[in-house]
Amino acid sequence: MVRIGLDLDLFNILSQEGGSLSVAEIAAKVGAAPTLTGRILRYLNSVRAIGETSKDHFEANNITRSLSDPGVRGAIYHNSWNVGPIALAFPEFLKKHKYQDITSPTTTAFQLAYNTELPAFLWLQSEPEHYSHFNRYMQAEQQGLQSWMETYPIEEKSHDLEPEQIFFVDIGGGIGHQAVGVKQWIPQIENQIIVQDQEVVIPHAIQQEGVKAMAYDFFQPQPVKGARIYYMRSIIHDWPDEKAVEILKNTMDALGPDSVILIDDRVLPNAGVHWYATVLDMTMMSGLAAQERTEEQWNNLMEKAGLKIQNVWTYRHPYHSILECVPVN
Structure with missing residues (x-):
């Protein structure tokens, strides 16, 4: 129903009004039947997505204004349009595959839901509107x-760099929010910061002095050698172990003597996991053959890649953490 509200632009209309509107006024603005509009508004008020001032009159509240934000709109569309069909296909997929572990990104409930042989990320890139919602x-x-950056000692890592050494490489960093954030956190840093992502993404990268955008596929050898930090936010949890090891090894081969790999992902406890993390785990499994990992599973994964976790910083609930990794030898 929130998705329908977005389709009708209800949340923007109410947020911009600054006061209450009648059902008839709202229906005229959105071009919908008054009775239908009233029933939709009544429902949205019942879940506090909008406010009700009197009979057949509605206004914006804090949730309404949040739903007017482009990023929140992107989240609603992504979860209803991209994730929703996968969730509906998941029971049938598991039944068909006799409830075995899902290990291949091309054999998941995603392929069943969208009748495709493509893995999810390739399919998304072929569907511009779906992909735009995901990116927002x-x-x-x-x-x-x-x-x-409030928890991890990143400023300490900026000390004693060689003059030409790259400071920070954000692998799979989208349009560069984290890379730009590092530059803003340490504005005095003169060593270069790089954001890497697919060729289709890089033209949209944020323009920031000291931050370079570079097209790169993390299943290929890492071209930037000897940087101080190689950072991956919400990358490894998108892949099953075999593919994750491939990404990690490509990065490890580029490390210099003072390099570290930072994995920004969730580190789940071995028992009593928060519900939100388990929802994400089901989403990763059903659509990507991937998973949210416990500390034990992270250690096992790093061992397969020839890495070890030398420190973990948990910076936000539930379980958002930085894993600082270095080669075993």
Whole structure:
């Protein structure tokens, strides 16, 4: 129903009004039948997505204004349009595959839901409107929330760099919010910061002095050698172990003597996991053959890649953490 509200632009209309509107006024603005509009508004008020001032009169509240934000809109569309069909296909997929572990990104409930042989990310890139909603959601996901830089000693890592050494490489970093955030966190840093992503993404990268955008596929050898930090936010949880190891090894081969790999992902406890993390785990499994990992599973994964976790910083609930990884030898 929130998705329908977005389709009708109800939340923007009410947010811009500054006061209450009647059902008839709202129906005229959105071009919908008054009776239908009233029933939709009544429902949205019942879940506090809008406010009701009197009989057949409605107004914006804080949730309404939040739903007017482009990033939140992207999240709603992504979850209803991209994730929703996968959830509906998931029971049938598991039954068909006799409830075995899902290990291939091309054999998941995603392929069943969308009748495709493509893995989810390739399919998304072929569907511009779906992909745009996903990207807006990713850009806004941590907006206004505590940053990992408040907990991880990143400024210490900026000391004693060689003159030409790259400081920070954000692998799969989208349009560069994290890379730009690092530059803003340490504005005095003169060593270069790089954001890497697919060729279709890089033209849309944020323009920031000291931050370079580079097209790169993380299943290929890492071209930037010897940087101080290689950072991956919400990358490894998108892939099953075999693919995750491939990404990690490509990165590990580029490390210099003082390099570290930072994995910004959730580290789940071994028992009593928060419901939101389990929802994400089901989403990762059903659509990507991937998973949210416990500390034990992270250690096992790093061992397969020839890495070890030398420190973990948990910076936000539930379980958002930085894993600092280095080669075993």
